[in-house]
Amino acid sequence: MKAPSKISAGTMSALGVGWFGILFFWAFYSGTMPLFLREFTDSKFTISLVLTLAGISGCIVPPVVGFLSDRTRSRYGCRRPYIFFGMLGVFVCFIALPHVQAFAAVIFVSALSYFCMDTAQTPYMALLPDITPAHQRSTASGVMSFFGNVGLMACFFLSSRLWEEYRVELFYLVSLITAGCTLAAIALLKEPAAPVVQLSARANPFRHLRGLAKERNAMKFFLAQFFWWLGFWVVQSFLTLFMVESLNVPEGKALLAPFTATVLQTCFVLPFGLLGDRFSRKRILFCMILFWAAVQSLIGFSHTYTQAIVLVSLTGIPLAAVGSVAYAFMLDLIPAGRTAEFVGLGVISMAAPQIFGPMTAGALIDSSGYPLIFPTAAACMLIASLLTLSIHTNGTHEPAPAALAPPEAAYKRAS
Numbered sequence: 423m424k425a426p427s428k429i430s431a432g433t434m435s436a437l438g439v440g441w442f443g444i445l446f447f448w449a450f451y452s453g454t455m456p457l458f459l460r461e462f463t464d465s466k467f468t469i470s471l472v473l474t475l476a477g478i479s480g481c482i483v484p485p486v487v488g489f490l491s492d493r494t495r496s497r498y499g500c501r502r503p504y505i506f507f508g509m510l511g512v513f514v515c516f517i518a519l520p521h522v523q524a525f526a527a528v529i530f531v532s533a534l535s536y537f538c539m540d541t542a543q544t545p546y547m548a549l550l551p552d553i554t555p556a557h558q559r560s561t562a563s564g565v566m567s568f569f570g571n572v573g574l575m576a577c578f579f580l581s582s583r584l585w586e587e588y589r590v591e592l593f594y595l596v597s598l599i600t601a602g603c604t605l606a607a608i609a610l611l612k613e614p615a616a617p618v619v620q621l622s623a624r625a626n627p628f629r630h631l632r633g634l635a636k637e638r639n640a641m642k643f644f645l646a647q648f649f650w651w652l653g654f655w656v657v658q659s660f661l662t663l664f665m666v667e668s669l670n671v672p673e674g675k676a677l678l679a680p681f682t683a684t685v686l687q688t689c690f691v692l693p694f695g696l697l698g699d700r701f702s703r704k705r706i707l708f709c710m711i712l713f714w715a716a717v718q719s720l721i722g723f724s725h726t727y728t729q730a731i732v733l734v735s736l737t738g739i740p741l742a743a744v745g746s747v748a749y750a751f752m753l754d755l756i757p758a759g760r761t762a763e764f765v766g767l768g769v770i771s772m773a774a775p776q777i778f779g780p781m782t783a784g785a786l787i788d789s790s791g792y793p794l795i796f797p798t799a800a801a802c803m804l805i806a807s808l809l810t811l812s813i814h815t816n817g818t819h820e821p822a823p824a825a826l827a828p829p830e831a832a833y834k835r836a837s
Contacts, residue, residue, distance in 0.1 A: 564695020655779025
């Protein structure tokens with residue numbers, strides 16, 4: 423697909439509206455779903471297994487849906503059908519979930535909602551490179567991340583206000599905002615025409631998978647992304663427990679730590695987006711991941727709540743860089759005509775850490791206590807920074823001039 427030479431701030435904002443809805447869903451998943459599942463079982467391990475289904479879905483569904491989306495030719499486009507039916511599934515699942523009584527059924531409906539979300543999310547992420555020229559992709563990613571972060575904060579705030587007295591209504595609200603914002607976005611956004619050179623709808627997926635080894639720079643990026651998100655989840659999964667059990671911070675106060683990081687992240691996503699379109703995306707990522715590693719290693723030395731909250735807040739800066747620059751950098755590395763397919767592959771490198779990060783952290787804490795998880799996270803991010811440095815851009819955007827003619831296709835996903 424050929425992107426236009428330039429898109430407006432309104433088009434970027436329309437992309438952001440859909441991302442607001444998608445991250446509203448994931449905020450509910452990470453913050454409120456554990457409380458809902460606790461009503462059915464006291465086992466934290468069982469709750470973690472149900473939540474892990476989202477990571478498993480993220481490793482399986484996106485590459486398949488991305489492969490199919492790139493090869494779909496319909497009067498409604500190649501992205502809209504998957505987004506529409508995926509969001510319809512999310513809407514139905516979340517309307518039904520608070521009324522389900524049996525725990526086995528809760529597990530099934532929850533898993534189905536993750537499946538539907540991944541079906542919609544992968545093609546939605548592919549819309550950005552479809553409609554955005556190369557020299558605006560960091561800015562567009564920054565706008566999307568800004569809207570998404572506002573969605574995170576809005577869900578956290580509404581959940582804290584509504585959960586205790588209006589649980590069923592909160593599920594309704596999440597389903598309405600998630601599906602409504604995303605469907606409104608695709609109604610406003612116009613998909614470009616299908617590429618002149620079309621990929622065969624009957625192409626063998628295994629043949630394409632075998633060919634991935636040739637895309638070495640893209641594979642290096644996915645591996646780097648795996649390691650920085652692994653480091654993130656090693657700490658994030660047990661951050662509030664660390665503050666409660668090691669620093670004797672009240673539970674309500676401990677919950678402010680990830681919130682402050684999100685606030686700082688929201689403040690920096692747009693500046694990083696603008697920088698990514700003017701300077702080397704690779705260098706920005708390398709420096710920010712190194713900074714991330716340093717901050718993560720220091721959190722473990724915190725002795726007071728103030729020290730911990732300041733350091734945790736600083737992690738919002740590299741998170742903003744990843745949200746604005748990393749996606750655009752991926753788009754520079756992928757082959758033409760396989761946008762959503764590579765979006766799906768990128769999702770795997772973000773979803774797998776959601777499985778292995780908490781497991782790694784739990785094992786380390788059980789054996790050696792909390793202090794060991796912080797240098798482990800820093801080591802993962804150091805590996806990620808070295809992998810990023812080893813990527814060859816082959817003359818792609820490093821940086822791109824404003825008049826650069828955009829390539830015909832590109833890639834993305836999200837975090």
